[in-house]
Amino acid sequence: MTQQDIWVYIDQHQGAAMSASWETLGAACELSTLLQAEVTALVFGVNAEAIAREALAYGASAAICCDDATLADFRVEPFASLLASLVAARQPRAVIAPATARVRELIATAAIDAGTTVMADAIGLEVQGDAVQVTRPVYAGKLLCTVSGVGAQPLFITLRPRAFPKPAVQVAQFPDAIEHVQAVIAEDALRVKxxxxxxxxxxxxxxxxxIIVSGGRGVGGPDGFAPVRELATVLGGAMGASRAAVDAGWVPYAHQVGQTGKTVAPDLYVACGISGAIQHQAGMRTSKIIVAINKDREAPIFSLAKYGVVGDLFEVLPALSTEMRKRLGR
Amino acid sequence: MHIVACVKQTPDSAALITVADGRVGWGDAAMVVNPWDEYAIEEAIRLKEKHGGRATAITMGPERARDALKSCIAMGCDGGVLVADAALAGSDARATARVLAAAIQKLGDVDVVIFGKQAIDGDSGIVPLAVARLLGWSPLSYVLQISALDAGARTIEVARLLEEGRQLCSAQLPVVISVVRDINEPRYPTFAGIRRAGTAQIPIWNLGDLGLDELQVGAAAVTVAWQAVRAPASRAGAVEILAGDSVAATVSMLADRLQAEKLT
Structure with a gap:
């Protein structure tokens, strides 16, 4: 292991890796080619060794794993202390991780131990000379900012889910390059259970x-989400909502897309009865294809959309669900 | 109980943010309390009301950030502290966390620190975790419910919002919490609150008051530097409005487009 190593933290929940972890590993492998570095995957928690084998197949040269009872559920302290102690002992050049909720906490904490902080939510990674430059959205995506690390090593970078492509599985180059390490804090010393x-x-x-199909004020009430949910199901996607619909109590907050909700970047975002306030745009403007369905042709959502239908969503959505079900054989 | 809400003053979320000569501008949009922080302030006041004690708001920022603290007091916080010092300009998340941690230590008797999930300008959500680590206190982020708080046993139980759903946790006080918007409905300031805020004495603490020196904060201590800021490329092309002779014809056109884009 050299000082040039790039580490990728593989986020997992209950023994299964998050898809964003593999996107991160793919982006790190591209970066490692430019920096002539090796990529080591870090896997902590339940089923760590099996996930480490997957990481080797997704392109990592080596893996470090730790499967310990204190790591069975995610908690910041045991995870961050383990990561920080490995970083202190082995001095990687960079630690790159997917910006899931858990990992944001973990990386922010471990970076403090290393005397630095995080370049969070990267949507672009570049090498300029010898330095890594990170592009990240600020002001809710209204601006993009280029940031870089100054002085302190390693660089801690989190990558926004779905901003980088998921790599293909290959035949692992070093299928047995898995190292097991011990946890660094005992259960008795942990204050969060x-x-x-x-x-x-x-x-x-x-x-x-x-794929995300979202409803807004235009759905008119909790029952109005039925056709939205139906189209999401037919397309195999998730259901989102605007703040107006969540504030009205029609759907739970977990569905909210926007500045005070989730930031999403699906391949397809279908906005139904959503006017497209600037705060909603902040959460979905990086979607690849946006479709707007709205009665009001003047709604700002049409300025983001690639395809638009001006009409009553209660007529358009059921017809679209029927049509897609027919075409997809579902 | 002494509850502290850490807040940041940011441009209003509806502001048209622009960049010119590498400097970020927001026209004549109002500076407001970071919208996420309103939930932190409300929760601090609720904990105080339920368990007794006091709620204090802290902010780090220029002199104008005093207005953010006045908003907190108008909502029901008992007092505010402004940390201001010329040397703080250009602080990154780590330096900001150092300053806030030092201010919390100077208050001395704090049991719970509450942050909003993130600030709507920098958008990183790092500071609450960094403050917890620097203080050596337990971090509890993305909290959407405080289900129990036992001041005697010094324990707290919360639900945290993760991708897979709610994670239920218990922890020992003191803790540093960050909250999401499901946790409460922030109250409006009352007339009496606004009057109290108008006359409240808000102390200003500088680096010397916190026992920090200029090399530990601001541009001198930056580990992550903003190199350049730019506006994102506008979304290409005008919208194609699909309109057939009937709803069925329209959705058929849309379905054709979706399949041509290989989206389904």
Whole structure:
């Protein structure tokens, strides 16, 4: 292991890696080619070794894993202390991780131990001379900012999910390059305990979704979300909502897309009855294709959209669901 | 209980943000309390009302940031502290966290620190975690519910919003919390609150008051530097409005486009 190593932290939940982890690994491998570095994957928690094998197949040259009872559920302290101690001992050049909720906490904390801070939410990575430059959205995506590390090593960078392509699985070059390390804090010393999860079964994560169908004020009430939900189901996507719909109590906050909700970047974003206030745009403007369905041709959402339908969503959505179901054989 | 809400003054979320000569501008848009922080202020006031004690708001910023603290007091905080010093200009998240951690230590008797999830300008959400680490206190981020707080046993139970749903945690005080907007509905300032804010004495603490020196903060201590700021490319092309003779014809056109884009 050399000082040039780039580390990628693989985020996982209950033994399964998040898709954004592989996007991050792919971006790190591209960077490593430019910097002539090796990529080492870090996997902590349940099922670490199996996930480490996957990381080797996705392009990592080596993996460090730690499967310990204190790491069974994500908590900042044991994860961050382990990462920070590995960083202090081995001095990688950069630690790159997906910007999921957990990992944002982990990286912000470990960076403090290393005497530096994080370049968060990168949507672009470049090498200029010998330096890594990170492009990240600021002011809710109204501006893009280029940042770089000054002095302190390593660089801590988190990558926005779905901003980088997921690499293809290859035959691992070093299928056995897996090192096991010990946890650094005992359970007795941990002051935060995870007492449970309260998850909705079958719910598609908005952050990971490649298709999102969202409803806004125009759906008119909780029942008005039925055709929105139906189209999301037909397309195999997730259901989102604008702040207006969440504030009105029609759908839970977990569905909210926008400045005070989730930031999403699906391949397809269908905005139904959403006017497209600047705060909503902040959460979805980096979607690849935006479709707007709205009665009001003057709604600002049409200025972001590639395709628009001016009409009543209660007529358009059921017809579109029927048409797509027919075409997709669902 | 002594609850501290850490707040930041930011341009209004509806502001048209522009960049000229590398400098960010927001026209004549108002400076407001960071919208995420309103939930932190409300939760601090609720904890105080329920468990007794006091709620203090802290901000780091220029003199004008005093207005943000007045908003906090008008909502119901008992007092505010402005940390201001010329040497703080250009501070990154780590330096900001150092300053806030030092201010919290100077207050001395703090049990719970509450932040909004992130600020709507820098958008990184790093500072709450960094403050927790510097203080050596337990971090609890993305909290959408404080389900129990036992001042005697010094324990707290919360639900955190992660991608997969709610993670339920318990922890020992003191803690540093960041909150998401599901946690409460921030109250409006009352007339009496606005009057109290108008006459409140808000102390200004400088680096010397916090026992920090100029090399630990501001541009001198930057580890992540903003190199350049630019506006994103506008979304290419005008919208194609699809309009067939009937709804069925229109959706058929849309379905053709979606399939041509290989989206389904």
């Amino acid at each position: 995870v007492t449970g999860y309260d998850t909705v079964a079958g719910q598609v994560s908005l952050t990971d979704a490649s």
